[in-house]
Amino acid sequence: MVFVGERRCFPVVVEGNGLNFGVFMDEIEREQMVVLMVDDDDDGWRVSPTVPLLVKNLECPVLIGISHGLFCFYGDYQPGCRAVIWNPSIRKAVDVVVPRVTYYNLYRSALGFGVCSKTSDAKIVTITHSQSGIIDMESVNPWQVEVFTLTTRAWRSLYSDNLPRKSVKHFKLPVVVDGCLYWLAHNCDGITVDDGTFTTDLIISFDLTSEEFGEVNLPDSLAHPHCSLSMHKLRESLVVVEDNRQVYHLWVMEDGVPKSFQKLFTMSIHSPGVSIVCLRGFMKTGEPLIELRTHPGNTRILAAYEPYSNSINNLRINVRKGLYYFVYSYTETLLLL
DSSP states (O other), rough: OEEEEEEOOOOOEEEETTTEEEEEETTTTTTEEEEEEOOOOTOOOOOOOOOOOOHHTTTEEEEEEEEEEEEEEEEETTTTEEEEETTTTTEEEEEEEEEEOSSSGGEEEEEEEOOOOTTEEEEEEEEEEEOOOTTTGGGSSOOOOEEEEEETTTTEEOSSOOOOOTTTTTOOEEEEEEEEEEEEEEEEEEEEETTTEEEEEEEEEEEEETOOOOEEEEOHHHHSSSSSEHHHHTTTTEEEEEOOOSEEEEEEEESSSSEEEEEEEEOOOTTEEEEEEEEEEEETTTTEEEEEEETEEEEEEEEEETTTTEEEOOOOOOOOTOOOOEEOOOOOOTOOO
């Protein structure tokens, strides 16, 4: 395990093609640790190269995406904001200045990162939208979407003009699948029932080739929020996870027009000594990788869940309080050379 700085970061574990890449942040010791691990029955886990200085210099860096072997971190860097595109395979990183809107306290900016499958060009997308509860914000600064391309090293406007509806807000961190970015978001137009008006959840898509936005409707049971939703990538499929008080329903998005969702399985653990903290991602085999909390003692462990037998395989990775991590697929690449 290599210690690479003292900046705050959202920790990550990445697995795929035999490689696991881990980025951990210890909020207690305020140390950032980066570990490259090989998921191999014979060799076990190995230590990785360190994160580049460009990432360590970011304030509170957030990993906004991994695509075609490239990582993209984003964070504050006075006097503005910056992103860093990093290829750990060749130990090369590129610094990107991210434009900030003038009325920053009145707007939110959602970001996404991915590599165009046709041109192999890495792109960063920023979506600027007014905050909820702010009236007539469009008169202060228009809705804006900008795209950074690695080949030009410059920001520009979209090729198309089909922006998301202005009622769509609160974009969560995206997932990139098969050349498209996907954000979970809220439609603030909402629906009206007897006891009030409620927002609905939906997915906003962005095609990295055509640079066109789209909307993906969720099943009715997911669109009307009554629980916590999250998204993950399972191989080349998008999975929506419904967290309903220790019972997790997993839905996979299927191809077709319009998009539809098929329920994969329900995950729950009925044991007085163990509870699920959250789903962190998936193993190469497709098994969910979950963080568990044991009782008593409040020890946290990483485990693989076998959905059909409802069994748990403890991976013998203990997690101290203050450490967080997720799982993404990763493929080595020569991009950025």
